[in-house]
Amino acid sequence: MPATPSADHTPARGVAHEQVTSRPASATRLSLSHITAQNETNLLGTVHGGVVMTLVDSVAGVVAARHSGGPAVTASMDEMVFLVPVRVGDVVHFTAQVNWTGRSSMEVGVRITADRWDSVSAQVHVATAYLVFVAVDEEGKPRAVPQVVPETDEDHRRMREAEIRRSHRLARRQAIISSREGTE
Numbered sequence: 001m002p003a004t005p006s007a008d009h010t011p012a013r014g015v016a017h018e019q020v021t022s023r024p025a026s027a028t029r030l031s032l033s034h035i036t037a038q039n040e041t042n043l044l045g046t047v048h049g050g051v052v053m054t055l056v057d058s059v060a061g062v063v064a065a066r067h068s069g070g071p072a073v074t075a076s077m078d079e080m081v082f083l084v085p086v087r088v089g090d091v092v093h094f095t096a097q098v099n100w101t102g103r104s105s106m107e108v109g110v111r112i113t114a115d116r117w118d119s120v121s122a123q124v125h126v127a128t129a130y131l132v133f134v135a136v137d138e139e140g141k142p143r144a145v146p147q148v149v150p151e152t153d154e155d156h157r158r159m160r161e162a163e164i165r166r167s168h169r170l171a172r173r174q175a176i177i178s179s180r181e182g183t184e
């Protein structure tokens with residue numbers, strides 16, 4: 001969850017939950033750029049994966065909160081594959097949008113790219129992450145979210161792929177529950 005109004009999910013004064021039933025995908029799309037620093041490295045001297053993951057969770061949380069019109073908590077984060085290392089000084093960009101909505105949950109996709117600090121070269125694709133956020137009320141209980149409306153072919157592709165990821169998540173969870181019932 002990003003820095004939300006308060007730790008106990010109480011909206012800040014003057015912040016009310018919006019009552020909209022749908023929102024276009026472009027309405028809450030966000031980009032964040034960050035210049036990496038010396039204090040963000042791992043033992044190899046490249047940028048620590050946890051630094052990137054924190055920024056991914058933060059920007060995705062803001063997108064989820066804006067889309068749902070109130071607080072939203074991180075429920076899960078899918079496998080995240082780092083394709084290339086980020087070097088100190090590189091400018092890392094995080095572009096996030098809601099790909100799919102359920103009743104109270106939302107999948108937010110984040111694409112992470114980087115511009116090398118010391119060369120005018122093509123931007124590199126660092127990683128892509130998919131997170132599920134659940135919108136919560138003042139008691140921390142799930143609340144309904146506006147449905148995301150895909151606008152472009154890309155948005156439709158993202159929604160289809162998000163549905164595949166959701167069905168895999170649910171199937172995996174069910175398979176693990178069944179396997180434990182078989183052994184206990």
Ligand SMILES: CC(C)(COP(=O)(O)OP(=O)(O)OC[C@H]1O[C@@H](n2cnc3c(N)ncnc32)[C@H](O)[C@@H]1OP(=O)(O)O)[C@@H](O)C(=O)NCCC(=O)NCCS
Pocket residue numbers: 001073074075076101102103104105106132134136140141142169
């Ligand atoms: C996420 C949370 C609110 C879900 O509460 P819950 O009582 O289990 O909710 P439900 O079983 O009614 O499910 C609500 C929705 O969450 C989704 N959900 C729950 N757990 C999930 C998971 N692990 N992954 C993906 N989606 C999940 C459900 O599919 C459902 O989606 P839908 O309403 O769109 O159909 C609750 O588990 C929670 O508060 N977790 C802690 C979150 C947190 O603190 N994150 C920050 C970590 S530091």
